[in-house]
Amino acid sequence: MTELLTAAQMRAIERAAIDSGAVTGLELMERAGQGVVDAIFAHWPELAPSRGPAPVPPKYLKPEEGDPRRAVVLCGPGNNGGDGFVVARLLREAGWAVEVFLYGDAEKLPQDARANYARWSALGAVQPLTAEAIARLAGDVVVDALFGTGLRRKVDLPLDRVGAGLRRVAVDLPTGLCSDSGRALGPVLAADLTVTFHAMKRCHVLSEGPRASGQVVCVDIGLHVTDAAAVDVRRLGAPEALGKAEGHKYDFGHALILSGGVGRGGAARMAARGALRIGAGAVTLGCPPAALIENAAQLNAVMLRKVKDADVLAVVLEDTRINALCLGPGMGTGPREAALITAALGSGRKVVLDADALTLLSKDAALFGQLHADCVLTPHAGEFARLFPDIAERLDAPATTGPAYSKVDATREAAKRAGCVVLFKGADTVIAAPSGRCSVNAAVYDRAAPWLATAGAGDVLAGFITGLMARGFEPMQAAELGAWLHVECARAFGPGLIAEDLPEALPGVLRALGA
Structure with missing residues (x-):
């Protein structure tokens, strides 16, 4: 996992480093500016000086004779603007023609940003950034150093018109985004390349953030996480401890998946296949008697039981080896199914x-009240809105000031209310426990998996999580592992994916992990 920081957490980390005497604010700005320049040349090698870096500062030699490269650097009224002045100076030292614009009053810049403003002013002019100036920007690169994590409101500029045809680079994050939620506070200056520092911010993986950020590069500027940061949300990474030791099949659990009636069993069959593939020792599909033959014609390793109603389910559950249940995929929404949920809970x-x-949970407060800590809810956005309408309304309300209410906030609030783990699906899947523990499974950038937008993919995910819980994983861990593996299966299969392919891609994914 890697930490995802809020603006406040990043400020706390920087402040702790400065207060400790380990680094000064000016040194951090210099490192950040150098990191941006390095990232530009790495991302667009055709812009890099042909003869490579100089052995002493300035780091890059001037280009060969001819028209110089041209950069436009947009600086804001805070420390992000200070980073921009460093970028401008370093590009000029590399032989570029650089235009610098300032949004705000130079006299009101913070101390370190003011110092770098003065350093740049000894080399070139600083022009005011206005709508008219935006309309005439031209060059090879435009660098957005306007606000970074400090933005709290809409910027009164046509940011979405900046840099048409230019390579656009954001310093820390694209201006117009809320750092903590990824939501747009107004027009956004979308980037082709975003260079952030120390760790990714929540906006880089949530909501509109990934689309606006282009490619994100994280630069190490010599900071360390401290207690002051209280990092509490992480992006999921490759898991460990997925292998199986020697043992009997029932040492790895027995999952029971409940199915719908005739013609409605496909979703449950896919969930059952997912549970079996992910390592549950045994999987049984329970269905209405009339659907038994249909399911038997399509299942082999998955066992079958007739489950007419809740009374029969109670008898089935006398088998104490059954330790994890999955209800919902294709099950139906009548009184029988509500009674089955009551029996399961x-x-x-x-x-x-x-x-x-x-x-069914969204329609019945008493049923919702039976949820407990060993449950996992897996809603997509529509289901989430039905389950938690007030939370969804707050999340969907237009964002006007920052930090805006985020999907992390919404999922945490939902988990606390439900008293169980909530996995809020999407490209920015957020998973939260009632304790507040939270993680993001971000299928964005190099992990994008658009092929998961296919019927039945969520049913397989439910099966993955059920199988992992049958194996003994706790609900939060099972939800995290299941979500991560779900994306990796889609990426391994690639275009043309349908839901039935996901369980079949899992063995290769597990093998690659050494499981």
């Missing part, structure tokens, strides 16, 4: 609730 087992089960 009262059984003391770990339970995954998806699809139709979430619809």
